[in-house]
Amino acid sequence: MRNKSVLSEAKQIQLASELIKLGARLQVLEANSNLSRERLVKLYKEITGVSPPKGMLPFSEDWFTSWQPNMHSSLFINIYKYLTSYTDTHGIEAVIKGYKLYLEHIEASQLDQVLSLTRAWTLVRFIDSKILSLAPCSQCAGDFVVHTLELHSRHVCGLCNIPSRAGKTKKYSQVIASETQQLSAA
Numbered sequence: 001m002r003n004k005s006v007l008s009e010a011k012q013i014q015l016a017s018e019l020i021k022l023g024a025r026l027q028v029l030e031a032n033s034n035l036s037r038e039r040l041v042k043l044y045k046e047i048t049g050v051s052p053p054k055g056m057l058p059f060s061e062d063w064f065t066s067w068q069p070n071m072h073s074s075l076f077i078n079i080y081k082y083l084t085s086y087t088d089t090h091g092i093e094a095v096i097k098g099y100k101l102y103l104e105h106i107e108a109s110q111l112d113q114v115l116s117l118t119r120a121w122t123l124v125r126f127i128d129s130k131i132l133s134l135a136p137c138s139q140c141a142g143d144f145v146v147h148t149l150e151l152h153s154r155h156v157c158g159l160c161n162i163p164s165r166a167g168k169t170k171k172y173s174q175v176i177a178s179e180t181q182q183l184s185a186a
């Protein structure tokens with residue numbers, strides 16, 4: 001601890017600050033930083049003006065496969081996969097970069113932000129641990145997040161099979177469809 005390089009500590013603080021600004025929960029910071037919990041809490045308070053929310057992360061993998069979250073999760077993970085496959089970005093850096101690009105897409109298309117940074121990070125962990133996977137839609141060929149146990153060759157995504165209650169989101173779905181297909185084709 002005493003010998004820790006100032007430069008590496010500065011990098012750690014910069015990374016944690018960036019994660020906090022993007023809305024990361026404390027658990028995400030702790031998993032991606034060598035800084036002590038006390039310092040992370042202090043940093044969190046300094047940046048946001050409030051204490052970090054307490055308690056466990058509430059996320060189950062089912063969230064990522066429900067209709068609207070699935071569109072956003074699939075968009076993000078396609079960006080993330082692109083970054084880790086075709087650039088030398090990886091790990092938490094790729095999550096941050098991918099998440100910022102996801103936000104840009106959402107903003108440019110005037111869509112609500114559905115996926116939080118903490119959920120994006122959780123999604124990558126579920127994919128890495130093979131709880132969730134990516135499956136190509138048999139109709140549009142875009143890649144979408146599915147339960148690994150439910151992987152099958154005739155997957156039809158939520159955009160090609162829009163639930164009737166999602167009627168007003170037609171335009172919305174077209175935007176996401178074109179984004180995910182462009183990324184999948186890249």
Ligand SMILES: [Zn+2]
Nearest residue numbers: 137140157160
């Ligand atoms: Zn489809």
